[in-house]
Amino acid sequence: MPASPDSRRRFLLRGAALASTTIVPAQTVLTAAQVIGRIKQNVGIPWREQTVDRIIAGDPETKVIGIATTMMATLDVVQRAAAAGKNLLITHEPTFYSHPDTVDQLGNDATYQFKRDFLRRNNMVCFHFHDHWHARRPDGIAVGMARELGWENNADAENPHLFSFPATPLARFAQEIEARLKIRTMRVVGDPALPVRRAIASWGNVSQFPGIPLLARPDIDALIVGETREWELVEYAQDMIASGRKKALLVLGHVVSEQPGMKYCAEWLKGFIPEVPIEFVPAAEPFWRPGSPVA
Amino acid sequence: MPASPDSRRRFLLRGAALASTTIVPAQTVLTAAQVIGRIKQNVGIPWREQTVDRIIAGDPETKVIGIATTMMATLDVVQRAAAAGKNLLITHEPTFYSHPDTVDQLGNDATYQFKRDFLRRNNMVCFHFHDHWHARRPDGIAVGMARELGWENNADAENPHLFSFPATPLARFAQEIEARLKIRTMRVVGDPALPVRRAIASWGNVSQFPGIPLLARPDIDALIVGETREWELVEYAQDMIASGRKKALLVLGHVVSEQPGMKYCAEWLKGFIPEVPIEFVPAAEPFWRPGSPVA
Numbered sequence: 001m002p003a004s005p006d007s008r009r010r011f012l013l014r015g016a017a018l019a020s021t022t023i024v025p026a027q028t029v030l031t032a033a034q035v036i037g038r039i040k041q042n043v044g045i046p047w048r049e050q051t052v053d054r055i056i057a058g059d060p061e062t063k064v065i066g067i068a069t070t071m072m073a074t075l076d077v078v079q080r081a082a083a084a085g086k087n088l089l090i091t092h093e094p095t096f097y098s099h100p101d102t103v104d105q106l107g108n109d110a111t112y113q114f115k116r117d118f119l120r121r122n123n124m125v126c127f128h129f130h131d132h133w134h135a136r137r138p139d140g141i142a143v144g145m146a147r148e149l150g151w152e153n154n155a156d157a158e159n160p161h162l163f164s165f166p167a168t169p170l171a172r173f174a175q176e177i178e179a180r181l182k183i184r185t186m187r188v189v190g191d192p193a194l195p196v197r198r199a200i201a202s203w204g205n206v207s208q209f210p211g212i213p214l215l216a217r218p219d220i221d222a223l224i225v226g227e228t229r230e231w232e233l234v235e236y237a238q239d240m241i242a243s244g245r246k247k248a249l250l251v252l253g254h255v256v257s258e259q260p261g262m263k264y265c266a267e268w269l270k271g272f273i274p275e276v277p278i279e280f281v282p283a284a285e286p287f288w289r290p291g292s293p294v295a
Numbered sequence: 296m297p298a299s300p301d302s303r304r305r306f307l308l309r310g311a312a313l314a315s316t317t318i319v320p321a322q323t324v325l326t327a328a329q330v331i332g333r334i335k336q337n338v339g340i341p342w343r344e345q346t347v348d349r350i351i352a353g354d355p356e357t358k359v360i361g362i363a364t365t366m367m368a369t370l371d372v373v374q375r376a377a378a379a380g381k382n383l384l385i386t387h388e389p390t391f392y393s394h395p396d397t398v399d400q401l402g403n404d405a406t407y408q409f410k411r412d413f414l415r416r417n418n419m420v421c422f423h424f425h426d427h428w429h430a431r432r433p434d435g436i437a438v439g440m441a442r443e444l445g446w447e448n449n450a451d452a453e454n455p456h457l458f459s460f461p462a463t464p465l466a467r468f469a470q471e472i473e474a475r476l477k478i479r480t481m482r483v484v485g486d487p488a489l490p491v492r493r494a495i496a497s498w499g500n501v502s503q504f505p506g507i508p509l510l511a512r513p514d515i516d517a518l519i520v521g522e523t524r525e526w527e528l529v530e531y532a533q534d535m536i537a538s539g540r541k542k543a544l545l546v547l548g549h550v551v552s553e554q555p556g557m558k559y560c561a562e563w564l565k566g567f568i569p570e571v572p573i574e575f576v577p578a579a580e581p582f583w584r585p586g587s588p589v590a
Contacts, residue, residue: 074533188585192589216406231394236392238370239392243409254524286532287529293483
């Protein structure tokens with residue numbers, strides 16, 4: 001088959017030729033770079049110059065046989081994705097233990113090497129998809145969380161992080177979240193009897209800013225977060241309550257507080273990537289409680 | 296009484312005169328600055344130029360009527376210290392929600408103002424005592440933790456953070472820590488059956504460095520920390536275990552993981568500050584679990 005003058009078509013064919021000795025119809029072959037190109041076209045916002053969203057491991061020219069989305073590309077997730085025939089992993093959180101996935105200090109670390117080598121041996125690509133999935137309107141994580149919690153009708157029309165409820169005592173409100181997200185190690189600050197009517201979520205990690213002004217909003221009873229520092233926002237929440245304000249802080253855990261957003265991401269990808277199978281691979285909640293160990 | 300030519304004596308008398316219309320014997324009057332001066336003399340290491348250890352609130356010339364030590368000067372702790380007649384609070388963690396206690400962004404915040412005004416109204420001084428209490432040899436926090444856990448005989452002679460035990464399954468090891476420190480929301484990563492023989496502690500917060508090399512030490516089964524990020528050290532611990540290594544990470548909670556170190560600080564202060572009453576005021580563990588709410 002002669003080379004097409006269309007360079008994108010040539011590119012696709014080169015991928016096919018590398019992967020197989022038989023001619024494969026061009027439309028069934030996508031490289032990781034092409035999948036990422038489609039994500040950039042479809043995310044609905046300009047791609048940022050400064051971002052952690054990039055290929056963390058693997059060759060952009062890799063032919064994609066399947067795509068897995070996940071909250072965090074732990075080694076367990078990587079192994080399960082490989083076993084399921086997915087070699088492009090789209091992960092919301094880091095692969096190599098820091099937000100920018102810098103590996104300078106990890107070079108001689110056996111765990112880092114094990115994971116890097118597993119990815120290479122299995123011809124896998126990890127794409128960090130954090131900033132733009134949040135920046136999309138509406139925020140992709142927020143969409144997935146509202147769905148999983150069954151809170152779509154409770155969400156504010158303008159702000160998908162803001163929710164209204166019939167007054168629910170904080171203890172019951174927390175138990176409902178725990179049950180719906182199947183959380184083992186959720187933590188709560190506040191009076192268990194506090195009626196929760198309005199809650200705002202900051203899924204994932206939140207620092208003292210914007211955490212403090214979010215919790216201080218007069219219309220808010222409860223702030224729901226994934227992870228936050230005990231000597232910053234947690235101390236502030238305790239003080240706000242001790243000063244007489246009726247407030248609560250719910251700390252769900254980072255993975256469980258964003259995971260459904262990457263389940264939704266798999267659905268979203270299917271809308272413009274029909275060529276390869278796409279699957280959500282959940283990351284395990286990392287922790288268990290001493291009274292309730294999990295093997 | 297005529298002014299003494301000794302300037303330190305004059306200084307003491309001025310404090311007494313401000314605080315009382317009757318003459319008080321000079322040796323019973325100490326200012327906050329004088330107490331801090333004695334701490335600097337007794338801590339056993341040179342005072343650092345760059346440090347968070349400074350007066351966060353109050354006037355250094357304040358006459359001290361009682362000293363409270365605490366893990367974290369939450370508003371609740373501040374109020375209990377005031378009720379107990381202690382106006383110098385020596386706190387390991389911040390008063391105003393960040394490690395350097397910067398208040399630039401808090402000026403108009405009602406909770407910040409409430410706490411600041413309570414401290415002023417009650418003539419209180421908060422002294423942040425973090426860096427030097429850790430830098431002291433042995434680390435003052437480590438001494439208090441080993442005592443509270445009953446691990447003094449398990450500690451390494453050279454390293455008070457390193458402990459040896461008869462092989463104990465991780466689940467039981469975790470339950471023993473939970474019981475001894477009365478923790479409500481401890482979290483564990485690892486195989487509950489893992490035999491723990493050697494553990495190393497990084498009390499308080501730990502970042503991915505030095506957390507990663509600590510957990511990777513070949514002689515270590517378990518790393519015990521107060522607080523650490525889920526997308527950094529926690530992911531690493533999960534990966535290390537998934538790669539086949541026998542390891543565990545125990546995340547106690549920040550306050551509970553250092554608090555006994557400030558109980559010990561009260562004892563230490565009594566050794567060189569006999570003039571005023573000194574008391575340890577515990578900070579509450581901030582969290583409860585949805586299944587076990589605490590009013």
